[in-house]
Structures are given as C-alpha cells and as structure tokens.
C-alpha cells in the first residue's frame with residue numbers, strides 16, 4: 280500500500296500541475312510544522328547550478344560569474360540562500376536587487392558567504408545598502424546590471440514567484456525587456472539535444488520564469504525564458520500550458536512531500552497508462568458489432584483525401600467496422616485503399632463528422648454549399664445533439680451515440696450540445712467557433728491564450744473541446760467542474776496536412792469502442808479525447824522515428840533521475856504514415 284502510494288505520488292509530481300492556491304494549501308501544513316522549505320529550495324537550486332556548471336565543464340569557481348536576480352518576496356529569498364551556498368563554495372556571486380526589499384535572513388547569509396549586492400531601486404530599503412540615489416544614477420545602475428547579467432555564466436531568476444499576477448512592472452519589467460522576450464515565444468528548433476549550441480548565460484528559474492502567467496500559461500508581457508526551471512513541491516500549470524511551457528525549458532521538480540493525492544490538479548498530462556484505459560480489449564466472444572462501429576461523414580468533392588485518412592485511421596484503431604457516408608468519388612478512393620469499409624448509413628456506436636467538409640462561406644457560394652449533401656447530413660445529425668432546455672428533447676439528445684465534430688462541421692454545430700459531443704478544432708477553427716458564439720477571437724489570440732479559449736468553448740457549448748497543437752489541450756465537464764487534460768506526445772513533424780483528419784478517425788474509433796462507458800457516464804469524454812491525442816502523437820513519433828515531443832516530462836531532483844534526451848528528430852512523415860503506425864501504438868499500450 281505504501282509503495283502504491285509512493286508511486287502515485289511520483290506520477291502526480293511528474294504529470295500533474297496544481298494551481299497556486301492548491302500549492303499554498305499544500306505548503307501550509309509544512310510551514311506550520313516549521314519544515315524549512317526555503318532552505319530546502321535553496322539547497323536544491325544551488326545543487327542544480329553546480330550540476331549544470333559541472334556538465335558544461337565550468338569548474339573554475341573564480342571565473343564563473345553567478346548572478347541572482349532577486350525580488351522582494353520569498354522567491355528572492357530562495358535565490359539569495361542558493362547564492363549564499365554557492366558563494367561559500369568559492370563562486371563569484373552577485374545579487375541584483377530588483378525590488379525595494381530583500382529577504383533579510385537570506386541577504387545576511389549571502390553577505391556572510393562573501394556574495395555582493397547591487398541595488399537598483401533608489402527607493403529601496405535594504406539594510407546596509409544606501410539608496411536615495413538620483414534617477415540618472417538609477418538608469419546607469421540598471422544599464423550596468425544588464426551588461427553584468429549578459430556576461431554572467433549562470434543567472435538565477437528569482438525576481439518573481441507564484442504570488443505574481445499580470446505582467447511584470449517596474450525594474451523587473453525593465454530587466455525582462457532587456458534580457459528576455461515579449462509576446463509570443465520561440466519554442467526553439469526541434470533538433471537533437473547534441474546539436475544545441477551551448478550558450479551563456481544559462482538561465483535557471485527559481486520556481487517559475489519571471490513574467491509568465493503561472494496559472495493560465497499566458498505570456499502577458501516581457502518575461503525571461505529559462506533553460507531550466509526548478510519547481511518546488513509540485514508543477515504549476517505554466518509548466519504544461521502553451522505558450523508559457525516553452526519558456527520553462529527543462530523542468531526539475533523538488534519533492535517537498537506535499538499531499539498531492541488530496542488535491543485536484545489544474546492540468547493533467549496524459550501518460551501511456553492513462554491512454555491505455557481508453558482501449559477496449561478484444562473479448563473471446565466478440566463479433567464485429569460488439570467491438571464498435573464508427574460512422575464517418577467526412578470528405579467532400581473538394582477534399583476526398585480527408586475521407587480516406589479519417590476512415591483508414593478509424594479502421595486501424597481497434598474497432599469492428601467503419602461505415603462511410605459521402606460523395607461517390609470519396610467512396611471510390613476509400614474502397615481502393617480500404618475494401619473493408621462499408622458504404623452508406625447503418626447502425627453505429629459513434630460518429631465522426633466534418634474533416635474535409637468545407638467551412639461555411641460568408642459570400643455568394645453559401646447557397647451552393649448549403650446544397651452540399653455532406654453539410655445537410657451533418658446539420659441534420661448535429662440537431663439531435665442540441666440542448667434546448669426541453670426535458671424530453673434533452674433526454675433524447677443524451678441517448679445519442681458519442682460524436683467527433685471536426686473542421687467544416689464546427690460551423691454547423693448548435694450553440695448548446697450534450698456532453699457526448701467532442702469538438703476537435705485547431706486554433707483557426709476555435710477562433711471561428713468562439714467568434715460565432717459571441718466571443719470575437721483571432722487565431723493569434725487562441726495561440727496566446729489556449730487554456731482560456733478551450734475552457735471557454737467547453738463552457739459555452741457543453742461539449743468536450745480538444746484544441747490541437749504541439750501540446751493539445753482538452754477541456755470538458757467532469758461532474759460539474761471543468762477538467763483540463765494535455766497531451767504533448769507528438770513530434771513537430773506531425774504538423775502536416777491531413778494529420779487532423781487522422782485524429783478524427785482515431786478518436787471516433789475510441790468512442791465507438793467505449794460507447795457503453797460514455798453512455799454510463801459522459802464525464803469520460805475528456806479522458807477518451809485526450810487519450811486519442813496521446814495515441815495520435817505516439818503514432819507520429821513511431822512513424823517518424825522521433826524522440827522529439829511538444830512536452831517532455833520533468834526530472835525529479837534527487838531521485839537519480841535525468842532529463843529526457845532527444846537523440847533524433849527522425850524522418851519527415853505524411854499523415855498516411857501516421858495511419859500505418861496506429862496499430863503498433865495499440866499493441867504497445869494494451
């Protein structure tokens with residue numbers, strides 16, 4: 280039992296992220312017992328710095344310049360104590376005070392160990408350091424501090440911690456503007472680790488990089504991207520949510536033995552074990568109908584390839600049969616590739632609609648498109664999922680089979696639907712959907728605030744919403760609360776035409792094989808959707824032979840653990856290669 284608990288605790292450390300309120304609640308009992316959390320954080324930070332220096336062969340203490348960007352809060356205290364530890368080992372350590380105060384005990388420790396302090400704020404009240412200097416001198420101090428940091432070996436970013444909301448201001452903002460980035464991130468080249476050119480300074484963030492949105496994963500203003508982020512006690516949502524997760528670099532978790540099992544995570548990253556739950560194992564007495572039948576209304580005259588990709592992906596995803604409804608040209612192409620497919624309507628356990636179906640046009644073509652038989656079929660089907668407030672109608676809607684709604688079908692979705700519906704937009708399609716629902720949004724805004732947008736769409740429509748990306752986010756109802764799951768298993772080479780159509784088929788097939796579970800409790804929809812995204816990403820990794828992923832698990836400090844290594848980014852792929860790799864993923868997960 281104890282072992283099981285320990286392994287669940289480690290799983291939660293590595294794959295769950297907790298809001299700052301939850302972290303504070305978990306911290307409280309330890310603080311009440313006088314557990315020296317700050318000392319523990321500082322000692323871990325110093326050891327990570329030492330390890331990084333050793334790894335890079337920078338073992339000359341005197342010529343190694345370590346800078347601590349120290350804020351006024353506890354986070355600054357962690358950084359200063361870590362600086363004290365390193366100064367005592369003979370390193371050249373300078374703390375740059377960006378606020379009006381410094382943690383007193385930590386400042387004393389740093390000074391006693393031989394560390395230096397540079398104060399930037401003329402209104403600072405830091406014992407032993409004069410302030411009240413002129414605005415001109417403040418500007419000069421800031422400039423020389425920025426130059427000093429640029430020539431450092433290691434920068435410990437301890438300016439702000441989890442208490443900060445919104446964008447940085449004052450001197451911290453000026454530092455981040457000069458040393459970091461603003462706006463959208465550069466997630467870095469998807470290349471093997473041994474091709475990454477070493478650089479200085481190496482930036483190590485204490486608990487979180489300054490300037491990023493800790494709970495919502497946004498980049499609200501200037502921020503300092505980290506090469507390594509040391510997170511204490513638990514991962515925060517910014518470690519998993521794009522775009523902020525790209526600013527965290529490699530993540531190292533320091534276990535404080537928080538009671539993680541008692542707390543609801545804010546975001547959960549899908550693992551192999553989690554995804555395997557979505558697979559229905561074959562039973563001895565199975566018939567093709569009991570294994571699940573998926574109906575697809577995908578493809579069009581314009582995009583018949585999407586019909587082929589979605590249908591072939593579904594057929595390889597552990598179900599008994601696929602039924603296809605669509606234009607003759609698409610039928611011919613499907614049968615050529617997949618003679619097992621059955622054409623025309625019939626009984627199904629789940630539906631997948633919309634991939635390769637053109638979107639509604641705002642111009643004169645609209646009438647013509649309304650005539651499109653695919654769109655009419657999808658519109659009629661989706662009406663059965665509408666929530667109207669009428670009890671009988673809603674009960675009938677809840678009895679419908681689960682359905683995946685992708686691409687062109689998103690435009691045909693009723694505003695309020697039942698929980699059996701899962702939407703699979705990319706950022707462009709989600710922006711379009713939210714705009715139609717009265718929340719005007721551009722694709723760029725969705726990229727900048729994916730966590731907000733995916734939750735908003737789930738709240739507004741009542742559906743589970745899967746927002747595709749390097750880290751795919753899923754939001755859906757879980758017994759009255761909104762649950763957010765993430766899947767970051769895909770290599771960037773999955774960003775190729777038709778990959779989304781493959782996901783539609785794979786997800787539809789998982790829903791068909793789990794339709795009984797969905798009928799018993801539709802709260803499993805987000806789990807199945809996120810599992811599909813994981814399996815889709817893993818199939819792409821297999822097809823391309825790539826170790827690269829949208830998200831890599833953190834390293835556990837002091838557990839003889841190491842950061843995951845990207846040895847190869849593999850071969851380029853087409854969406855059809857992902858289809859071929861799907862059965863091997865089922866084999867690996869079962």
Ligand SMILES: NC(=O)C1=CN([C@@H]2O[C@H](COP(=O)(O)OP(=O)(O)OC[C@H]3O[C@@H](n4cnc5c(N)ncnc54)[C@H](O)[C@@H]3O)[C@@H](O)[C@H]2O)[C@@H](O)CC1
Pocket residue numbers: 581582583584585586633634635636637686687705706707708722776777778779780
């Ligand atoms: N072989 C085929 O038959 C293929 C069919 N496809 C189908 O083609 C239709 C149209 O596809 P698209 O939506 O890519 O059409 P577009 O490429 O026309 O994109 C529509 C809008 O969304 C934006 N957008 C596209 N991809 C985005 C992303 N990943 N993130 C943010 N914004 C994005 C674009 O800038 C554009 O404004 C869909 O029905 C799709 O299923 C595609 O999957 C490609 C392959």
Ligand SMILES: Nc1ncnc2c1ncn2[C@@H]1O[C@H](COP(=O)(O)OP(=O)(O)O)[C@@H](O)[C@H]1O
Pocket residue numbers: 705747748749750751769770771772773774775776777778779780781782815829
């Ligand atoms: N940078 C990336 N890294 C990993 N996967 C990605 C990346 N960008 C996109 N993807 C994945 O590629 C797929 C693209 O789907 P979509 O945008 O619908 O394309 P299409 O419409 O051409 O099929 C999604 O599953 C998405 O999660």
